[in-house]
Every structure is written in C-alpha cells, then in structure tokens.
Amino acid sequence: MKKHTISILVENKFGALNRIVGLFSARGYNIDSISVGTSEDDSVARVTIVSKGDDDIIEQIIKQLNKLVDVTKVVDLTYDSFVERELVLVKVSANRNTRPELMQISEIFRSKIIDISPRSITVEATGSEQKVDALIKMLSPFGIKEIARTGRVALKREFEGAV
C-alpha cells in the first residue's frame, strides 16, 4: 500500500472540514495525517491529507471527495513532482551534560531550539516526514517529553523541465 498525498480545496465554511473527515470515517478510509489552513484565496481552505490505500481505494476516496458540494478541487499529488514539509516541536529532557549533544543534533537537522529550561529544551524542525522521523529517533534516547507534529503540507512543483 502506497502513501498518497491528497491536496483538497474546500469552501472555507462552517462544517466543511467535518464533511471531509466524516467521509473518511464513514467509509472506513485511513488518515495518516491531515493539515488545514487558508489558501491563497480567503474563501477557500487547503486541506492536505496523507492516506494509505490500494489504488482503487484511493481512486474512490478522490471520487467521493469530489462529490462533496463544498469541495472545489482534489489533486492526488503522489504521481506528480511535489514539495512537502512538516513542522514538529519536540520537548526533550536535557541537563548540563546532555545539552551540548542535543544542540549538535539540532544543528545537523537545521532545526532551532525555541525554548529552554534547566530540565528540558524544545526543538523546532521542518522538513519531510522522513527527516522529522529521523530527528525524533535521534532525540528519543534523551527522553522525549512531548511531541506536536503538524502533518504534511504539500504543493505541486511548478518547474517540470529537466534540471
């Protein structure tokens, strides 16, 4: 089963997100991650859903999403070239001894330390899902206290010529 990144434009109306999420739960489709925010047009929200499924399930998901009256556009980015990012905040245990190493790791991942206390630091990182996963793996031996991930946001790449 392949992971699909589906980008949805939906009327920025009361309950519209609920229709999308409700469709997934009512029909037993899976959601790996979902992120929502406004798009370039105030009246339209962009929802990015990562879902796993066989091709015919994904095809049904896209058709069913298209049937929603509030949904104006659905694109499965998976087969296109696209850019994707996820943001994560990780609060990890830290003390005088471990702090230097944590800072090194953070630097390697080009992440930022955005909060610090005698017993913990909070790291902010953006990147692909794999990068975020790798960062979390590197931090976990130190004792992760809390994680908040945004889920994937994605846009189709504009330049399609040979590099």
Next chain:
Amino acid sequence: MSTNEITGAEIFVRCLMEENVEYIFGYPGGAVIGVYDAMHDMSNIRHILTRHEQGAVHAAEGYAKATGKVGVVIVTSGPGATNTVTGIADAHMDSVPLVVFTGQVATNLIGNDAFQEADIIGITRSITKHNFLVTDVRDLAWTIKAAFYIASTGRPGPVVVDMPKDVMASTASFSYPKEVKLRGYRPFYFGHMGQINKAVEIINSSKKPVLYVGGGVINSNAAKEVYNLAKKLNAPVAMTLMGLGSVPGDDRLSLGMLGMHGTWFSNMAVDQCDCLIAIGARFDDRVTGNPRMFSPNSRKVHIDIDPSQISKNVKVDVPIVGDVRHVLERLTPLVQPLETTQWLAQIDEWKKEHPLRYENGPEIRAQYIIEKIYELTDGQAVVTADVGQNQMWAAQFYGFKNPRSFLTSGGLGTMGFSFPAAIGAAFGVTDRPVFCINGDGGIQMNIQELTTAVGNNLPIKIIVLDNGYLGMVRQWQDLFYKKRYSHVSLGSNPDFAKIADAFGAKGLVTDKTDEVVPILKEALKINDRPVLIDFKTTTEDNVFPMIPSGKTVAQMIDYPKSVEELKMSKSRVEASK
C-alpha cells in the same frame, strides 16, 4: 424594517411558490411555529399533516419517486428533526430528490443543549447529498434555491435545510435567484464521445448482449430510450429492484429482476453474456453476489452519472460518466442491430425450464395475490412495497409495465416505508390505482398514517401479506441457521381489519385462496377511502430463486419442485457456507 422587507417565514413560503411546490409533508412544533403561521396563508401549496415525521419523509419519497418531482418536508427541531433521519438515509441510498426543512432553536441557543435542540446538520451529514444551516435571513432564498437545485440535478438526493427560529423571524427583502452557481458542484450530463465510441465498438461485436438497468434509468426518465436500445440490439434486459418498469414486464426482451431473488433466467443470462451494458445501476451486492465472479465472460460498459460508482465493486471495460438519457440519445443511433436469434432462443428455453413458480392450494400464497393484483390492474398500478419477502414477491410477480410504478426501499431496506410512500404516491398520481404491499411486520411500523390516508380520502389498497412472521429473517433462519426461529414470530398480531375500520378505513380479511379475487374486486370498487386487506397466507413460504449472500450463479437455488428437492437445496446451502 423597511416596507418591502418580509420575514424569513414569509420568504420560505415565497420560495416554495417559486419552486412550484404542490405538496409539503410535515408536522409542526415549537421551532417552526412562525413558519407554520406563514404557511397558514398558503393557497397553491397543500400541507399534508402526517402523524409521524418519518411518515412525512417516506410520503415525500413516494411522491418524488412516482412523479419525478422534488419531495418537500417540513418538521420542527430536535425530535422532529431526528425522526426524519431514517427517511433521509433511505432517500440518500435510493437517490430520491428531497428537500427537508428542519426547524432549529434560535442561533444564540445553538450548542446550549436548549429545549428540543439536536445537531441535525451533524447527524445528517453522511446521509444527505448536502445540508445547510441558515444563519442569516438574507441567505435564506439563495439557500432554498441551492437546495432544490442540488436535490434534483446530477444524481438526485436529499438536502436538509436547518432553519433557526430567530432567522425565520427576522426580515429581509425578497428576491429569488434565477440560478445558483456552486463552484464545487457541476454535474456532468453528456458523456464523453470517445468513451461512447469505444462502447459502440464493444456492443457491435457482441453476440450475447444483456442490458443491466437500474434506478438511474427511472431517475433520468430514460425508460423509453432503454427500451429502444434493447429493441434495436435485440438484447434482453435484466432489471434491478429499482429499475423495474424500465421495460414492460410482459415483453419478450424482459428478463425481470436480477440478483439474489431475481429470476433464474436473468441471472443465467448475465452470467453467460459476452457483453453487459450496465445503465444507471451500481453493481450492488444484492445484484452481484460475489463481485469477482459476476458476469465473468462479458466485456462491460457502464453508464452512470455518478463517477464514484464506476469500477467501485466490479471493474468495467468502458465507463461513460453522464446522464443515462443524454448518453443513450447519442449512443443508440451508433449501434448496429445484432444477430441474437440463438441467444434469445436460449433465453426462452431457460424461461420455459425455470420460470418463476409456486404451487397454489387452498391456503393463500402471497405470490398468487400479487399475480391477481397484476391481472386486475393490467400491470398499470403504482405499487409500493416494504422490505423483505413481500417486496421480493411484489418485484417478481407484478410485471411492471411502466417506469415510476414500483416504489420500494431498495438500498436502505426500510421497514415501514411502503405505506407512507403509498400516501405520497396517491397525492402525485390520481389516474392509476395505488397498491401498497406490506408484510404484517412492516405495516405495524407507520400504521398511524392510516389517519393521514383516511383524512385525505386516499383510495389506497393496503395489502397485508400476513404470514405471522418476519418472513425474510425467518427464511434465513430456516436456510442458514438450522431453523432456529429466534424472535421472528409475530403471534400476537392485532386484528388488522378492525384496526383499519377503527381508523375510518375499510378493513377486509380472508384466509382462502378462492376469496382473493372477489375481495380484491371489492376493494377496487371503494374509491373514497383506503382499504386494508388482511390476507392470512401460508406461514412458512420461502422466496426463490435465491443466490445466497456473497455466492455465485452456480449456487443459485431455484424454486424446489418437491419437499425432497427443498431439503437438497438446503444441504447445498449448508455445504457452500
């Protein structure tokens, strides 16, 4: 308030007039009391007071299915709204165009657990085509226009409009939009010409074609176009439960119904054909049995207006997304008449060897009743059926000659549908008799609507096939659960004829086969009120043919000719589990 402003309630009534609504089925209550006040002055629109909100929705469904117009319902908030849920889900499954107006508590109380508050928008989200909460009276007219537009176009379906009390009391100037534009909703009607040409290629090279037609044909008013295609191709037509009436049941090309309780020959034809043309049908599990083994030898063309139905259950070779009528108008001229003499002869042979049958005797057989109703009405009646054995026998033995003649709950399978649906149909169709087929279980769900039927002098013939059981569940317990009849006996049934009399209808009862025709004739003479006939039938009859759930044509059980054969069939069912 400027002088040309009117209240939301008045706007509501004006909108219904703009939509040429004839009937609105409903039940008043606190949250819609202002709306009902405005409705008191309606002149061209008749409000039909049902005795339960579920009855109102099924009546609107019956009206919509029989006429092709949008069925309209109004109920109050909270329990009024939640009582509509089954009917809305039913309409959603069977693609019935409905607009259901629900009252709602005032906007400042929403979310406060106010008296008679229910989040009907949340509750109905997954069982409507779309729903709206109106939060500003200035949006009301546009919303109602959009609701009627969405309900009646594309693949039809139910739309809920939730109207808070304060919105309906506040005022705005009224203008009804000529059209609404929705950027996320653009039904596609015409079908891609390239796809149509591909379909024509497959069809023209076929030797054993079958048309498999469903409710989409009825919805798009394409019965004539389908019949013309069948005649041009010399191709037989298998109809789904929802598609019955697309082609006259007595035509040689009609195979009757296909699927679980379809005719033996329709299922054989679909199994053996080399080209299956699915028209406005959705390869439902009650039709396909095991979808991987469904019509294994055919190339498949699928015409449907809903893209999500394409290759959902069964992969097809050529999908055509579009309205059935529009597509057939372009496809039929391009196909060649096919040489199907041998194929039709084979089908005639199957029809002779395996007809629909039953053995008549002194105890009344339900099949006999349906057959006699067919004869007495020449196949021209509007027939509603509930769900279960009564529905299957109605589908098998009433040879529907016209579209929009068989109204039943196909997708959701709702008990209690038949009678209120017949009420709606009787308002919509006045030149043909309306027969309402029920079981003794189903009639007890929504029997309160006898008041509605009597109050409006509707001459509905209510046929209760009274076998003292929840027959279809009993049949499954008989065939698949070692005859352990768990809670299916309706032994303490009331006297249905007396109930009918008490409501002011005419009640009749018989348990003798030779009284069936005289009693039906007597009922047909009564035209000023409903008649209920309690037919006490044989108690443990089963519906055959039958393809057990998830099985294939190879496991089809025909009507057993003897007790021994029935036992053999049962052991085959056991073995195939």
